[in-house]
Structures are given as structure tokens and as C-alpha cells.
Amino acid sequence: xxxxxxxxxxxxxxxxxxxxxxxxxxxxxxxxxxxxxxxxxxxxxxxxxxxxxxxxxxxxxxxxxxxxxxxxxxxxxxxxxxxxxxxxxxxxxxxxxxxxxxxxxxxxxxxxxxxxxxxxxxxxxxxxxxxxxxxxxxxxxxxxxxxxxxxxxxxxxxxxxxxxxxxxxxxxxxxxxxxxxxxxxxxxxxxxxxxxxxxxxxxxxxxxxxxxxxxxxxxxxxxxxxxxxxxxxxxxxxxxxxxxxxxxxxxxxxxxxxxxxxxxxxxxxxxxxxxxxxxxxxxxxxxxxxxxxxxxxxxxxxxxxxxxxxxxxxxxxxxxxxxxxxxxxxxxxxxxxxxxxxxxxxxxxxxxxxxxxxxxxxxxxxxxxxxxxxxxxxxxxxxxxxxxxxxxxxxxxxxxxxxxxxxxxxxxxxxx
Numbered sequence: 001x002x003x004x005x006x007x008x009x010x011x012x013x014x015x016x017x018x019x020x021x022x023x024x025x026x027x028x029x030x031x032x033x034x035x036x037x038x039x040x041x042x043x044x045x046x047x048x049x050x051x052x053x054x055x056x057x058x059x060x061x062x063x064x065x066x067x068x069x070x071x072x073x074x075x076x077x078x079x080x081x082x083x084x085x086x087x088x089x090x091x092x093x094x095x096x097x098x099x100x101x102x103x104x105x106x107x108x109x110x111x112x113x114x115x116x117x118x119x120x121x122x123x124x125x126x127x128x129x130x131x132x133x134x135x136x137x138x139x140x141x142x143x144x145x146x147x148x149x150x151x152x153x154x155x156x157x158x159x160x161x162x163x164x165x166x167x168x169x170x171x172x173x174x175x176x177x178x179x180x181x182x183x184x185x186x187x188x189x190x191x192x193x194x195x196x197x198x199x200x201x202x203x204x205x206x207x208x209x210x211x212x213x214x215x216x217x218x219x220x221x222x223x224x225x226x227x228x229x230x231x232x233x234x235x236x237x238x239x240x241x242x243x244x245x246x247x248x249x250x251x252x253x254x255x256x257x258x259x260x261x262x263x264x265x266x267x268x269x270x271x272x273x274x275x276x277x278x279x280x281x282x283x284x285x286x287x288x289x290x291x292x293x294x295x296x297x298x299x300x301x302x303x304x305x306x307x308x309x310x311x312x313x314x315x316x317x318x319x320x321x322x323x324x325x326x327x328x329x330x331x332x333x334x335x336x337x338x339x340x341x342x343x344x345x346x347x348x349x350x351x352x353x354x355x356x357x358x359x360x361x362x363x364x365x366x367x368x369x370x371x372x373x374x375x376x377x378x379x380x381x382x383x384x385x386x387x388x389x390x391x392x393x394x395x396x397x398x399x400x401x402x403x404x405x406x407x408x409x410x411x412x413x414x415x416x
Contacts, residue, residue, distance in 0.1 A: 024050055027068040028087070033101065035091040038074055038081065044097055045072040045090075049140050053086065071140050075104075078318055079235055080156030082141070143167045143232065147183070149174035149260055151285040159231035174261050177225035196258035198222070198250040203407040204298070209398070210259055211298060212250045213407070216243030216266075223248055226264065230281045236315050245269055246278060247410060249302075251295060253286075262286045265295050267302075269410050274356065276303045276310035280320060292323045293397025297331075301402055303354040306409045311356035328355060328363045329393040333386050336379060344379060 027050050028034070035042045049071035056067035066087040073082045138158035145154050147169055161170065161179065171186035172179045175195040180186045199222055200214030216223045223243035246266045252259035263282035268275060276299045282292045296312075303310040316324060335352050336344060346360050353360075364370040367389055369380040380386075 023052070024068065026063045026065060028065055028070060028090075028092075033075075033094075033097050034070075034072070035093055035097065036072055036074070036085055036089055038077065042091060043074050043076060044100060045074045047071070048073050048082070051084075073139075079135075080233075138235075143170050145169045146172055146229075146232065147186075148172045148283075151283075153284045155232040156284075157232060157235045159228050161228050172229060175258060176222060177229055177261075179225065179228070197252065197254075198248075198259065198261075200248075200250070203249075204405050206401055206404050208253050208255075209262070209294075210252045210254050212252065212259075214248040214250060216246040216248060220244065226250075227279075230264070230279060233281055233284065234279060234317060236317070249295075249298065251282075251291060251298075263291055263295055265299055267299070273313070274308065274310050275313040276300065276308070276354075277312040280312065290395060290398035293327045294400055296324060296327045297397055297400050300331075300354045301400065301405060302407070302409070305405070305407065308354065309350050309356055310354055311359055325363065325366070326393045327397065328359055329367060330390055330396060331355065332360060332363060333390045333393075336381055337383065337386055344381075346377070 028047055030047050030050060032047050034045055034047065036045045037043075038045075047070045050068050051071075052067060053069045056063060059067070069084045069086055070090065071082065071084050072090075073079060141155055141158050142165065143155050143159065143161065144166075145152060145168065148171075152169070161167075167181050170179050170181060171183050173186065173189055173193055175197070176193055176199075178189055178193070180189065197210075198212035198214050199219045200212045202210055203213050204211035214223060220243055223246070226248060227243065245268055247269055248264055248266045250264045251262045253262055254260070261283065263280075263286060265280040266278045268278060277296075280292075280295055280299075282295065299312075300310065312320075312324060331353050332349055332355070335349055339348075346357055346364070349355070349360050350357050361370075364379065369385065369389070371378045371380060
């Protein structure tokens with residue numbers, strides 16, 4: 001009898017494979033390289049997934065390449081740019097694509113030999129098998145957009161929301177982060193939701209912004225929902241669904257209607273590795289306002305109050321690393337410029353900024369303002385050079401007043 005059941009399983013599996021082949025018999029193959037438009041240029045992309053479209057539904061007996069939509073990944077760009085595309089948006093140019101791919105392999109090999117030590121690795125800490133498993137499990141976004149308060153935006157990555165199936169737009173309460181697939185459900189919820197600010201302690205307020213500290217142990221549902229939301233905009237960062245060991249620092253803009261979510265960072269209550277940030281995010285509709293650097297600066301302000309030298313947890317996203325490198329550059333230059341003694345050391349910089357020594361060395365070497373002279377490292381303090389580097393690092397973050405932080409460092413208390 002067991003043999004019969006096993007045989008039935010094999011036959012059923014074979015039948016499903018045949019049905020799937022028949023369903024997609026005239027579609028372009030998964031894994032095929034094509035060219036697709038990206039910022040007015042034709043870039044090489046790889047087909048990740050296929051689904052039938054309206055032409056398939058209208059003419060099921062006349063399946064062609066155009067009867068399907070193709071989920072594509074641009075091979076030279078971050079996965080947040082992955083999208084569904086119709087066959088009319090793709091070009092087949094196998095010969096030239098093959099030549100370009102070989103040239104890319106040669107360049108990749110050459111760049112591997114001449115590795116840039118200041119280049120960020122988004123896959124840091126993930127071995128090849130973990131990376132493959134992660135990308136397979138998250139290869140297709142299941143939520144296209146979110147609507148939150150007065151904002152609506154496209155998502156960047158897959159997030160394992162409990163809904164599970166494809167959703168055109170997910171409606172999210174901007175105060176408690178409850179989520180709905182229908183706007184009418186969100187409207188009903190909004191009439192009953194009593195929360196108008198994060199469910200924690202307000203630890204900072206200045207003009208229109210406010211920061212709250214929320215304990216993952218005390219507010220697990222709120223923090224879990226925040227993690228689901230954040231995963232839509234963070235890729236390889238491993239989000240912790242066990243939120244109890246973490247504190248969440250929520251940045252809000254406030255008005256007469258309540259405290260509106262802008263971004264956040266989380267940190268372990270006790271980190272053995274000296275991390276002061278686990279995950280960090282500014283919502284896409286609040287980016288380019290200086291809030292990213294404000295959150296970074298705030299995390300180091302907490303580290304100073306704790307009298308700790310700290311660093312963010314890796315891996316950092318490409319955007320995250322760019323923000324950190326810019327912040328580190330400007331913060332270190334500010335200290336160097338204001339320091340009267342030209343022989344300032346990396347130890348002194350770490351003491352004054354709470355930035356980890358390895359991060360300081362990486363930035364100073366990357367900016368080429370540290371020299372090895374007569375057996376010791378000397379930091380270049382030429383004002384004109386420093387001013388130019390500061391300017392190139394981008395805009396400063398949203399201003400922060402350390403005197404307005406009302407906060408006591410968390411002490412882990414064990415229940416007896």
C-alpha cells in the first residue's frame with residue numbers, strides 16, 4: 001500500500017509538471033536574459049517569474065510570448081528595481097547580450113582582483129547558500145504599493161505579510177501599523193483606533209519632530225507590524241520577528257492630528273558586538289529631508305550617553321552605507337576642524353564621536369586624509385581640503401539638539 005501511495009505522489013507530481021509546461025508552453029523561459037528599458041536606456045535583465053496576462057485570458061487557445069507578463073531583475077541594479085513587464089517591453093538580442101555578459105564577467109574578475117576596501121558589501125555575513133535561499137524565497141514582490149496616511153508609494157522588496165497572496169495595494173494604519181487589503185477596512189479601523197502616537201516613551205521633541213522609545217517586549221504586535229513594513233524597503237537585512245530583545249526608536253512628525261511615522265531604527269537591548277543599530281529606515285516619502293542622517297546621529301547620541309563606542313550591524317544596504325559614509329565623513333571632519341591640536345588621534349576621534357575605530361580608519365583612508373609618517377599615522381588638517389570633502393559628502397542631516405534628549409539608558413533586568 002505504501003508503494004502505491006508513493007507511486008501516486010510521483011504520478012501526481014509529473015502531472016503537475018506537465019500541466020505547468022502546457023500552461024507556459026509558448027512563454028519566454030525563466031532564467032533567460034533579455035533587454036528592458038531602465039531610465040531611458042536598454043539594460044540587460046533576467047526573467048525571474050512568469051504569469052498569464054489579460055491576452056492569455058481572452059485567447060487561452062492562442063498562447064504566444066505576449067500572453068504572459070515577466071518578472072525581471074536588472075542584473076546591474078539593486079533588486080528594488082525589479083518589476084513585472086509585458087513582452088512588448090522586452091527585447092531579444094541573444095548574440096549581443098551574450099557578448100555583454102562575457103565582458104561583465106571579465107570586469108567582475110578584474111575588480112575582484114583589485115578589490116576596493118571601501119566598497120560596501122550588501123551580502124556581508126551571508127554565505128552563498130543562505131544568499132541563494134534568501135533570494136529564492138523573496139524573488140517576487142507580493143505587494144506592489146502601500147498607502148499610509150496621506151502617502152502612497154511603490155514597495156521595493158518582498159515582505160512576508162500574513163496575507164500571503166499578491167496585493168495591488170496594502171492599506172496601513174500610520175499610527176498602529178495594522179494592515180488591510182481593502183481601504184474600507186482601514187477606514188473602519190481608523191474610526192476605532194485610539195493610538196495617535198507610538199506606544200512608548202517620548203524621549204525627544206524639537207519643533208515639528210519627536211522620538212519615541214518602544215520596548216519590543218511590552219509592545220510585540222506594534223513592533224512586529226513595524227518589522228513587516230520595514231521589510232518592504234530593506235532587502236538582505238535580517239529582520240528579527242522575535243522583537244522582545246529589541247528597542248525601537250520611532251521618529252515622527254507631529255501636528256494636531258497626531259504623530260505621523262517618518263522612520264525608525266532598532267537596537268538590541270544588550271549587544272555583545274557593540275552594535276548601536278540593528279535596522280534603520282526612513283520611509284521613501286520622507287527621504288531627502290535629512291531624516292536618515294538624523295536617525296544615525298540620534299543612535300550615536302544614545303551611544304555617547306551610554307559611554308560606548310559603537311557601529312551599525314552589518315550588512316548595510318547600498319543606500320544605508322551611502323548615508324553612513326556621508327554622516328561619518330561630515331562628523332569626523334567637524335571634529336578635526338574644531339580640534340586645535342593637529343595631532344588628533346583616531347582614539348580621540350572615537351571618544352568624541354562614539355564612532356568605532358575601524359569605521360573611522362576606513363573613512364579617513366577612503367578620503368585619503370590620513371598619512372603614515374615616521375612610524376605613525378597623521379591626519380591631514382588642511383582646512384581647504386577638509387571643507388571640500390565636507391561639501392562633497394552631501395547635505396547635512398536634520399538638525400538635532402542633544403540637550404532636548406530626555407532618556408536613561410536601558411538596563412536589562414532579569415526577573416527572579
